[in-house]
Amino acid sequence: MSNRNSNKPDPSRRTFLHRAILAGVGLPLLTRGLYGGDLPGGDYRDPSRPLPAGNPLRRPAVHTGTDIHAAVIEGEVWPGSPTPLWTFGGSYPSPTIRVRRGEQFTMKLYNDLPEKTSIHWHGLVVPSDMDGHPRNAVAPGGTFDYSFKIDQRAGTYWYHPHPHEATAKQVYMGMAGLFIVEDDEELVLKLPSGEFEVPLVIQDRRQAGSTTIAYAPVAMDHQDGYLGDTILVNGTPDPYLEVAPGLYRFRILNGSNARILDLALADGHKLTVIGTDGGLLDKPYDVSYTYLAPAERVDLVIDFSGYAPGTSVVLKSLPYSGGAGTGQGVEFDILRFDIVDRPAWPNPLPAALTTLNFHNAAEALRTRSFRLDIDHSVTMNMHQINGKTFEMDRVDEQVNAGDLEIWEFQNVTLLPHPIHIHGLQFQLLDRNGTGPLDPVDAGWKDTVFMRPFQTIHLLIRFQEHLGLFLFHCHNLEHEDEGMMLNYEVIAGNTGVDVRGDGMRDGGMDLR
Ligand code: C2O
Ligand code: CU
Ligand code: CU
Numbered sequence: 001m002s003n004r005n006s007n008k009p010d011p012s013r014r015t016f017l018h019r020a021i022l023a024g025v026g027l028p029l030l031t032r033g034l035y036g037g038d039l040p041g042g043d044y045r046d047p048s049r050p051l052p053a054g055n056p057l058r059r060p061a062v063h064t065g066t067d068i069h070a071a072v073i074e075g076e077v078w079p080g081s082p083t084p085l086w087t088f089g090g091s092y093p094s095p096t097i098r099v100r101r102g103e104q105f106t107m108k109l110y111n112d113l114p115e116k117t118s119i120h121w122h123g124l125v126v127p128s129d130m131d132g133h134p135r136n137a138v139a140p141g142g143t144f145d146y147s148f149k150i151d152q153r154a155g156t157y158w159y160h161p162h163p164h165e166a167t168a169k170q171v172y173m174g175m176a177g178l179f180i181v182e183d184d185e186e187l188v189l190k191l192p193s194g195e196f197e198v199p200l201v202i203q204d205r206r207q208a209g210s211t212t213i214a215y216a217p218v219a220m221d222h223q224d225g226y227l228g229d230t231i232l233v234n235g236t237p238d239p240y241l242e243v244a245p246g247l248y249r250f251r252i253l254n255g256s257n258a259r260i261l262d263l264a265l266a267d268g269h270k271l272t273v274i275g276t277d278g279g280l281l282d283k284p285y286d287v288s289y290t291y292l293a294p295a296e297r298v299d300l301v302i303d304f305s306g307y308a309p310g311t312s313v314v315l316k317s318l319p320y321s322g323g324a325g326t327g328q329g330v331e332f333d334i335l336r337f338d339i340v341d342r343p344a345w346p347n348p349l350p351a352a353l354t355t356l357n358f359h360n361a362a363e364a365l366r367t368r369s370f371r372l373d374i375d376h377s378v379t380m381n382m383h384q385i386n387g388k389t390f391e392m393d394r395v396d397e398q399v400n401a402g403d404l405e406i407w408e409f410q411n412v413t414l415l416p417h418p419i420h421i422h423g424l425q426f427q428l429l430d431r432n433g434t435g436p437l438d439p440v441d442a443g444w445k446d447t448v449f450m451r452p453f454q455t456i457h458l459l460i461r462f463q464e465h466l467g468l469f470l471f472h473c474h475n476l477e478h479e480d481e482g483m484m485l486n487y488e489v490i491a492g493n494t495g496v497d498v499r500g501d502g503m504r505d506g507g508m509d510l511r
Contacts, residue, residue, distance in 0.1 A: 054238045059199070062095055070112060071086075077236075083211055086175050092174040096178045102183075117138060119162075122295065122420070123278065124179065128423075129467065132162040153425075160175055168215070168226065168257050169480075203259075204228030227328070241336070250302065254296055257476040260322070262291050263318075264317075266316050272287075272302070273290060275298070276442070277445045280353040282352065328416070372385060372409060388485060398490055400489075402461070402462060405462070411452060419474070420472060421458075
């Protein structure tokens with residue numbers, strides 16, 4: 001395992017906005033250090049004290065069958081109080097869908113909502129018309145038959161609505177769930193499973209003490225994103241989870257509209273990153289904290305074997321300097337683990353997990369550049385990509401199926417933007433020209449956290465499915481206001497300079 005730890009989070013490192021602005025360089029988020037036997041005791045609970053208040057962590061429902069209804073329900077988030085929720089499958093969070101690689105997946109969506117909706121399968125490689133693009137949104141009372149073959153790595157993907165200008169509201173009101181792909185390669189690793197494999201959908205909600213979830217953004221929220229004051233994990237406020245003193249696997253989705261998390265255990269105990277958006281890493285990596293932007297997933301193993309039964313430790317989002325006025329960087333408790341005396345997961349974590357068959361950047365056929373900026377000419381500053389905001393049917397970029405390209409994103413704004421590309425998994429090459437990458441960035445990705453004033457390069461192999469796909473900022477307020485473009489995949493050709501840019505538009509034969 002790598003040794004990229006530090007005993008204690010160093011507050012001077014928790015300043016992604018600040019340092020990016022001042023220094024204009026990528027952040028070495030992980031520092032070298034050692035774990036000694038000297039974990040600070042401050043967050044261990046004294047076993048003689050009574051249990052603090054809290055609610056047992058809910059597990060998302062598991063979806064069965066091939067129908068799913070989008071509907072408004074009255075659910076219970078805060079014990080004893082009814083909360084109106086917008087749901088898929090009648091639960092919040094939406095039920096977890098679990099499939100095996102190679103299977104043909106089908107799902108009929110019934111839209112029982114008072115407005116249009118769709119399902120976007122975030123991170124999945126699917127045909128254009130199955131991708132939940134806003135132009136394929138389903139009218140109230142309508143249905144849509146999704147059907148596609150699961151042909152990609154095992155991993156923690158997710159699904160959520162994607163209707164025009166209403167994605168943020170629908171996700172916020174409760175519509176988002178995990179989509180877990182399994183494959184034979186992963187199953188032989190005997191990673192913690194069953195009760196030892198815990199999905200965590202982390203979302204912030206703006207409650208101000210209320211038990212009603214309401215989406216009511218004001219101008220500032222469109223600029224910064226809709227940030228909350230309360231964390232819900234799997235729809236549980238103030239959650240705790242009883243754990244055996246051993247290994248657990250946490251499939252974590254930051255399902256917030258805009259909140260960037262900085263996950264760490266309160267006592268600095270290591271987190272072991274085993275996977276990213278697109279599945280397992282080559283091997284486990286120990287870190288003391290990991291950033292997670294909206295829509296990103298991280299697959300973490302936590303080893304509780306060093307904790308005595310009767311003690312507790314809290315998974316937190318650590319404070320960081322989020323930049324004045326952005327509302328980011330607030331410290332939160334996410335989930336309290338209460339260690340109890342019961343049998344632990346019996347298998348060790350393998351030292352090697354998989355082979356990452358990454359592409360070679362030197363073989364990229366071209367580089368496209370995208371500038372993330374703000375249109376200062378309008379009163380409510382609109383975020384843009386290359387000076388444009390979203391148009392439903394406009395083709396902003398055309399790519400050949402199968403081509404390997406480098407996409408450069410330059411963030412020239414004061415705000416962070418999680419950039420997401422539909423229909424594929426990419427590699428992050430660098431941040432401001434430098435590495436090494438944090439483990440959460442070092443595997444297959446579909447969403448990448450762009451810090452302010454940062455330039456990143458993505459290496460992308462376009463898929464075989466032809467047609468229109470989206471790429472956008474996954475700050476959902478930014479997305480809805482139009483920080484989103486279309487790319488179209490067209491059939492590749494055999495090396496003719498169709499574009500007239502002096503580069504051959506290499507097709508399938510060049511792979
Ligand atoms: Cu989570 Cu357009 O996506
Ligand atoms: Cu997506
Ligand atoms: Cu953004």
